[in-house]
Amino acid sequence: MKIKHLVITIVLVTLSSFTKFNSDKIYIATPIKSEVIVQQPSEGEKLIAKSDCIGCHNKDKKIVGPSYSEIAKKYPSNNKNINYLIDKVLSGGSGVWGPVPMLAHPTLKKEDAKSMVKYILSIKK
Structure with missing residues (x-):
């Protein structure tokens, strides 16, 4: 059995010595990669998720107020609508979407409200 393996090894080494090897090219087999696109939530979406808006x-x-879409x-x-909605978020109000008033959020930073409004207006269905 050992002699058989030795003979096969010698034959393979001898045959491979006669093949032409081009050292300039190296071929590497790689698996096919499927592309996964992960969309990160925007700053406005993150702020909304941490706020009381989702109530x-x-x-x-539609829950109590209108849906974002x-x-x-x-x-x-x-800019006109963004500024109008920032004011609505910060000051609250009623009458536009029905009788239930939206609560004011005076402690919310204006820049945060702007990020939230821009995210909401980016939702198109």
Whole structure:
């Protein structure tokens, strides 16, 4: 049995010595990679998730207040609407979406409110 393995090894080494090897090219077999796209939440989305907004609003469904997608449909994303909605978030209000008032958020930073509003207006369905 040992002699058989020795003979096979010698034959393989001898045959491989006659092959031409090009050392300039190296071929590496790699598996096919599938691309996974992970979308990171925006700053506005993170702020909304940590706030009390989710008690009255949802991305796709009306709860107490309108869904974010309804708001995005009603208000095109421009500076006038962004400033108007920042004021609504900070000051509160009622009458636009029904009789239930939106609570004011006076302790919220204006820049944070702006990030939240921009995220909401980016939701299009």
